[in-house]
Amino acid sequence: MPEVVLSVKDLQLEYKSRRGPVRALRGVSFDLYKGETLALIGESGCGKSTLGFSLIGMQPGSARITGGSVTLVDGESRRDLLAMSPQQVRRVRWTDLAMVLQAALNAFNPVLRIEEHFLDTARAHELTDRAEVLKRARRLLSAVQLDPERVLPSYPHELSGGMRQRVLLALGLLLQPRILILDEPTTALDILTQRTIIELLKQLKAEFGFTMIFISHDLSLAAELADRVATMYAGRIVELSDVYQAFERPIHPYTLGLTSAVPTLHGGPRKLTSIPGSPPDLVELAPGCKFGARCPLVESRCNATEPPLQDAGGGRLVACFRWEKVAAKPAGRSDAHESD
Amino acid sequence: MSLIELKHVSRSFHQGKNEVVAVDDVSFALESRDIVCLVGESGCGKTTTGKMAAGLLDPTGGQILFEGRDITALQGDEYARFRRSVQIVHQDPFASLNPARTIYQTLSAPLLFHKFCADERSAMRRAVELLELVDLTPAAEILDKFPHQLSGGQRQRVAVARALTVNPSFIVADEAVSMVDVSIRASLLNMLTRLNQELGVSFLFITHDLALARYFAWEGRIGVMYLGQMVELGRTPEVIDRTRHPYTRALLSAIPEANPRLTRTKERIQLRSDEVPSLLRLPHGCYFHPRCPHFEAGRCDQQSPALQELQPGHLVACYRAADEAPGGVTP
Amino acid sequence: MSALRTAGSGLLRSLKIMARNKVGFLGFVLVVLIVLIAYIAPLFVPLDKTAHVEQIYEGPSASHLLGTDYQGRDNMSQILNGGKDIIYVAALAAALGVSIAVVLGSLSALLGGVVNNLAVGLAEMVLTIPHFPLLIVLAGFMRLTRPTSLALILGALSWAGLMLAIRSQVLSLKEREYVQAARCLGLPIRHLLFQEILPNMMSYVVISFVLAMTSAMYQQVGLIFLGIVPLASSNWGVMISLAWSQGAIFSSESSWYLLMPIAVVALLQFSLVSMTRSLDELFNPRLRMGE
Numbered sequence: 001m002p003e004v005v006l007s008v009k010d011l012q013l014e015y016k017s018r019r020g021p022v023r024a025l026r027g028v029s030f031d032l033y034k035g036e037t038l039a040l041i042g043e044s045g046c047g048k049s050t051l052g053f054s055l056i057g058m059q060p061g062s063a064r065i066t067g068g069s070v071t072l073v074d075g076e077s078r079r080d081l082l083a084m085s086p087q088q089v090r091r092v093r094w095t096d097l098a099m100v101l102q103a104a105l106n107a108f109n110p111v112l113r114i115e116e117h118f119l120d121t122a123r124a125h126e127l128t129d130r131a132e133v134l135k136r137a138r139r140l141l142s143a144v145q146l147d148p149e150r151v152l153p154s155y156p157h158e159l160s161g162g163m164r165q166r167v168l169l170a171l172g173l174l175l176q177p178r179i180l181i182l183d184e185p186t187t188a189l190d191i192l193t194q195r196t197i198i199e200l201l202k203q204l205k206a207e208f209g210f211t212m213i214f215i216s217h218d219l220s221l222a223a224e225l226a227d228r229v230a231t232m233y234a235g236r237i238v239e240l241s242d243v244y245q246a247f248e249r250p251i252h253p254y255t256l257g258l259t260s261a262v263p264t265l266h267g268g269p270r271k272l273t274s275i276p277g278s279p280p281d282l283v284e285l286a287p288g289c290k291f292g293a294r295c296p297l298v299e300s301r302c303n304a305t306e307p308p309l310q311d312a313g314g315g316r317l318v319a320c321f322r323w324e325k326v327a328a329k330p331a332g333r334s335d336a337h338e339s340d
Numbered sequence: 341m342s343l344i345e346l347k348h349v350s351r352s353f354h355q356g357k358n359e360v361v362a363v364d365d366v367s368f369a370l371e372s373r374d375i376v377c378l379v380g381e382s383g384c385g386k387t388t389t390g391k392m393a394a395g396l397l398d399p400t401g402g403q404i405l406f407e408g409r410d411i412t413a414l415q416g417d418e419y420a421r422f423r424r425s426v427q428i429v430h431q432d433p434f435a436s437l438n439p440a441r442t443i444y445q446t447l448s449a450p451l452l453f454h455k456f457c458a459d460e461r462s463a464m465r466r467a468v469e470l471l472e473l474v475d476l477t478p479a480a481e482i483l484d485k486f487p488h489q490l491s492g493g494q495r496q497r498v499a500v501a502r503a504l505t506v507n508p509s510f511i512v513a514d515e516a517v518s519m520v521d522v523s524i525r526a527s528l529l530n531m532l533t534r535l536n537q538e539l540g541v542s543f544l545f546i547t548h549d550l551a552l553a554r555y556f557a558w559e560g561r562i563g564v565m566y567l568g569q570m571v572e573l574g575r576t577p578e579v580i581d582r583t584r585h586p587y588t589r590a591l592l593s594a595i596p597e598a599n600p601r602l603t604r605t606k607e608r609i610q611l612r613s614d615e616v617p618s619l620l621r622l623p624h625g626c627y628f629h630p631r632c633p634h635f636e637a638g639r640c641d642q643q644s645p646a647l648q649e650l651q652p653g654h655l656v657a658c659y660r661a662a663d664e665a666p667g668g669v670t671p
Numbered sequence: 672m673s674a675l676r677t678a679g680s681g682l683l684r685s686l687k688i689m690a691r692n693k694v695g696f697l698g699f700v701l702v703v704l705i706v707l708i709a710y711i712a713p714l715f716v717p718l719d720k721t722a723h724v725e726q727i728y729e730g731p732s733a734s735h736l737l738g739t740d741y742q743g744r745d746n747m748s749q750i751l752n753g754g755k756d757i758i759y760v761a762a763l764a765a766a767l768g769v770s771i772a773v774v775l776g777s778l779s780a781l782l783g784g785v786v787n788n789l790a791v792g793l794a795e796m797v798l799t800i801p802h803f804p805l806l807i808v809l810a811g812f813m814r815l816t817r818p819t820s821l822a823l824i825l826g827a828l829s830w831a832g833l834m835l836a837i838r839s840q841v842l843s844l845k846e847r848e849y850v851q852a853a854r855c856l857g858l859p860i861r862h863l864l865f866q867e868i869l870p871n872m873m874s875y876v877v878i879s880f881v882l883a884m885t886s887a888m889y890q891q892v893g894l895i896f897l898g899i900v901p902l903a904s905s906n907w908g909v910m911i912s913l914a915w916s917q918g919a920i921f922s923s924e925s926s927w928y929l930l931m932p933i934a935v936v937a938l939l940q941f942s943l944v945s946m947t948r949s950l951d952e953l954f955n956p957r958l959r960m961g962e
Contacts, residue, residue, distance in 0.1 A: 043521040145614075162614070190381035191548065195594035196614050217522065224596040224603045243600045261526045262598040263555035265580060272526035272555060278491045396851055423857040430848040438849040440870035446849075449866065450856040499852070506856055 004073050005211050006032040006055075006097075006179055011068035013047075013054055022282045024050045026235040027068070029309065030317075032179065037205070037212040039226035039243070041219060041258070045279055047235040048215045052181050055213070056099050057081060057089040072096055074178070094125060098177035100168050102184045107168060108156035114167055115152040121174055133174075140170035143207065144200055162193035166200065173208060182214040186221060198224060219262050223247055231255045234280050234290035237309060240317040251312055251323040253295045289320070297322045341408040342369035343542055344393060344426070344510055350401035351388050360619045362388045364568040365402070367647075368561075372509060373540040375560030377553035377576075379591075383619065384565040387514055390546045394428040394512040424454065427503035431515035433495035437487040443471075443498055444483040450505040470501040475531050493524035500532070510542045511535075518547065529556055550595055554580050561653075564588045567619065567627045570647055574654035584650060584661040587628050609633060626658070634660045689949035698945025705939050709754030718752040718905055719745040728924040738927035740910075741917040746931050753906040753932065754939075760822040760891050765883035767826025769833065773876060776837030777864050781845060790834070797831035802890075810899045821900060825887050833879050840875065844868045874954035878947045885940050892936060907932040 013025035024047050032038055040048040053059050055070060070081040072092065081089060093099075101107040108117060118137040119130065127133055138148040144166040156164060165185065172180055185201070186194040198221070205212060216222060222229050222243065229246040231239040231254060239252035250256040257275040277294040280286070288303040289295070295302070301321055309319045312327075320326065351363040363385040370376055378386040391397040392404060395411055404411050406422045414422050430436040437446060447470060448463040450456075457463040464483070471479035474497040487495055496516060503511055513532065517525045533556065535541045543560075547553050553562050554576055563573040564585065572585040583589045590609045597603040611631045617623050623630050629640040639659055647657040650665040690696045723743030730738050737746035779790035806824065815821045844850060850867050858866075869876070894900045895908030896915065910932035914925070 043523055190616075191550075191591050191594050192381065192611065192614065192616075194596075195608070198596065199608075218596075219522065220596040220598040220603060223598050223600040247598065247600050257523055259598060261522050263526075263551040264597050264599060264602075265551050265554060265592060265595065266597070266599075266602065269558050272529065274526035274528075274530075275523035276527075278493070278524070394855060396855060420857055423855070426855070428852060428855050430852065432848060436848045436852065438853075438867055438871065440873075441866065445866075449853070449858060449862060453858055453862065502852060502856070 002033040002036070004031045005034045007069075007071040007073060008032075008055070009069045009071070011051070011054065011070060012066045013050060013059065014064050014066055015060075016062045016064070017283065019283045023285060024063070024235050024282060025054065028232075028235070028237055029068075030230060030237060030240060032211060032213065035209060035211055036227045037214065037225055039222035039229045040213065040215045040232055041217065041222050041229060042232035043217060043258075043279060045282070046232040048217075048232050049183055051232070052099065052183050052213065052215045055081070055181060056093050056097050057084075057086070058093075058099065091125065094121060094172075094175040094177060096177060097179045097181065098172040098175065099181040099183065100172040100185060102187060108164070110156055112155075113152070114154050114156070114159075117167075117171060118152075118174060121171060125175055127175070136174060137170065140173050141167070143173075143204060144170045145196070146170070162189055162196065165189060165193075165197055169197075169200065169204065173204065173210075176208070177210060179211045179213065182212065184216055184218075185214060187216070187218070201225060219247075219258060229255075231258070234285070235282060236290075236319065237317070238291065238319045240309075242315065245314070245316060249327060251316065251318045251327045252291075252320050253297055253322075253326050254291050256326055257294075291320075297325055342405070343372050343374070343407065344544075345369035345405040345408075346389070346393060346402070347405065348402035349389070349392060349399045349404060351385075351392060351397065352400050355620070358620055361568055361622075362619070363392070363399075366565075366568075366570050367402075368563060368570070368573060370510065370542045370544065372542055373536065374542045375536060375545065375557045376543070377545045377547060377557040377560065377562045378565060379547055379550055379553045379562060380565035381548060381591075381616070383567070383616070385568040386546045386565050389565070390428070390512045390514050390544055393510075393544055394426050395423065396428065424506040425509045426512070427506065427508040427510070428512045428514065429496070429499050429503055429516045431518055433492040433499070433519055434487075436499045437495055437502075439487055442484055442486055443467075443490075446498065446502055447471075447483075447505055450502070454506060456505065456507075466505075467501075470504050471498070473504065473535075474498075474501045475527065476501070491524075493520045493528060496520055496528060497531070500535075504535070504539075508541060510544070512544045512546070514546045515548070516545070517552070518549070525552075532556070550580070550591060551597070564591070567617065567622065569627060569644075569657065570655075571628070571657045572655065573647070574651075574656075578651065578654045582651075582654075584654065584656040585658050586632050586634050586660070590631075590633075636660070685953055688953050691952050692948045694945050695947070695949030695952065698942040698947075699949050701938065701942035702946050705754065705935070705942065706758060708751065709758055712751035713755060716748050716751050719748040728922070728928065730924070730927060737931050740928045741913070741925065746928055749905055749910055750907070750931055750935055753910060754935065756818045756906045757888060757891060757908060757936075758939075760818045760825070761884045761888040763819065763822035764825035764829065764887035764891075765880050767823060768829035768883050768887075769876060769880045771826070771830040772833035772837055772879070773869070775830070776834040777841045777868065779834075780838045780841035781860060781864060781868075787838075791838070794831040794834050797828065800828075802828050803893075806890075806894060807899050810894075815894075815900045821891065821894075822887075825890055829883060829887065833883070836879075837872070837876070840872050841868055844871060847871075874951050877950050877954050881943050881947050881950065885943050888936065888940065907936050911936075 009029050011025050011028040014021040015024055028051055040051060042048050050059065054065060059065070065082060072079045072081060081092065084092070115134065115137065119133055122133040137152065141148040141151055146163060146166050151159065151163070151167060159167065186197050189197065214225065226243045229241055229243050230237045231252060233254050239246065239250065239255045241251070246255060247259055250259055260273050261275065263272055275294050280290050280293065287306070289306055292298045292302045299322070307319045307321045309317050312318045312323055347367055349363060349366050350361065352359050352361045366389055368376060378389060380386050388397065392399050406414070411422055444464065444467055447467040448460065451463045451466055457466050467483060468479040471482055476482050476494060476497045490498065517528045520528060532543065536543055545553065545556050557576045560576060561574060562576050562579040564571050564579065564587065566587050572579055572588045579588060580592065583592060590611055593607060593609040610633060612633060612635065613631045617627065617630065623641070625641040625643055626645055629635050632640065645657045645659045647655045648662055650656050650661060689699055721744070726739050726743040727741060728739060729735060735745050735747060737750060740746055740749070775790045779787040805828070809824060813820065845868060850863060853863055853867050892908035892911065896912045898912065911929070914929035
């Protein structure tokens, strides 16, 4: 049995809105195993970024966690992040759990040089030895293939998008976190830069041995980097599978729909299919399976009760009454449901 | 005579004291019912090329021909006909529709102004037809909505319907599906393909996503741009499966694919440098030479290779590819 | 009948949207009240013009709710009668200034070239002329007693800054994708301006109108106070001016006479400025998305 480093149980979160609470997370549960890479995939509004931010206690001010637990496991010690004071959370952030944001300019303070960003982050964790911090920063910047002597004295706007993403990676690793969360790490980057970052992530992971959660709407990135894939829909995990199984034999109709909608560079002309309809309104949720309205396999019980996340064997979890029917379909891609 | 032809088109911009060449001597033509996908990374000039082809930006060099005639020479009714024949669909579904106008207002304005419809009643009927053509149903319910009441995918469909109001023969689609969620993207692409096949609309489809380009231009062509120049242009299977330019090859090898076995075993091409030269300080010779794994000193850094037809319909701007050309060997 | 009903429901909906911002809505209600009172009250409460020496500078009482002035006249009746002209001049001046700014600003942005150079040059010229001294000079040549002529002059001098702001807004709006698409569809300039561009800066224009009103009001009261505009009629500005010249600031008894017009002017200004928040809710399509 692999060692668990983070355990999320029934996490619930709501945003305030004029129309009423937006139920962005509706009972998310999963265990993160030591050393693995877990991809959170799903479309905009499915709750994947909200989940990422709430894991490090950085959910926006309009959000309120209404239930569940996020437990950091370290050998015998078990600490519930949601029960911690803001101060304690701040201490855990960066050292246990660090998040690497999208490489937008606003992930940096524009008036501070890159070295100040490293020093400030370290200072917040009582690491005040300037020389020691800079030594570590240099090593990390070299690890992300940047020239420390050039980058450290620069201001954020003087760096390109790919360089900024690498600096953020190095910054995320500064306090040697056990878990690194990456939010859309390569979105907005060009293809060749994206490739560099992907290779870098693989190397860094091999070198530093952290556990990784990454959030992306880009399925191909998940196919490339993840060990396991969690598909999210309407604020819940609907399928959690090994990466090969997720792409080759998905067992949730939504995962099947997603994988059938992405074009590839190989194979004959294949009609891509899309999922009809659009995601549900998270303010006024109907009972039953939230994917029901878009699902080709929907039947009456799906509209009555929401299927729980259940064990589908082989370490896979799925929230679908009819998953065996999905699994029985001959290998996913060519036989996706024709629709729209 | 081609529907639209770009002949040695260039476009430069002033940036402070400097002159930046965004598009450098690009030539290609589209026939009726044709599809060309322009691909390349940011700053390669694909969007600027698209804007010029749509007549929204004047080239600073070269000519754009519409049905054989230079568009700058078109006057009066002829210009009006060109203006209606060539439409554009933009990338951002949140910016492409006027937030203050209902869908009906957006669609009816060109219908009424160009007298495609005599009165509001027939404009209403036509608007419903157009919305159904782009698979927006029930169309009657959409008409009175404002853009913010629609999803991103629905907005992009409205943007396509708006372009169709004037019965165009050519549509420039600039990253038209990039910002739409994956699950909806395919149906948008399929809808555009149908317009191409059934109405005979030609498309210049601009995207950074080669897999998407391959899907949409399955029976058309792909043009790869790098730093303002066209480096490879040919029928889609030629460009994707019998790639000749090292830059295209590098792109293809770098793209992660939604198939874990495939993407993890793909051969990766190592470039000599990750740094993209600035448009302000372009290298001598072939613009790709500082990064190219096949770089030959004394040749590639001297003079820029011309775009030549190496196989029928397959154009490549690379000395090495030209060396290998006659036999059609692919390394 | 049904047209009336749709208009009614439209009005109700607009009010609901405006009510989303509490302060803004309060401002709106106050503005409506003040304007209504200023125009209706004079029909019922005539201006008290006769001097009553026996009741000079009295405090509030049942017969004189706001006290009396230096001639023993009723302050209340002067306040109620003194708003009409002030509001009229402010509104007319603002309407003129904003119209010039919108027309010149959008034309120079859309047409560019010579039109742009001329309009921007003119605006810069108007901006460099110091307004108050100019008004003083003008007052020497022209009879500024008629509110309309005063309003026209104030309006003609107030458009320049706003015009440059609107020009830059149109310049950015015209690069929006939906404006490009409309250009691509071959729609005429008037469509681009009135259908695509202006509706998206309506909130800015409306708010600018309200702010132009407030500044026209201050200028007007200031001009009256300084005696540059003859004290022909009775209005809040005249009241302040007379209170000042009659030495009302020196005695506490006379404070009601001085403070009342200042209070209404301030109240109206406050209401106008707060109202802009609700107007933003109403006219800004970005904010309306929360509907």
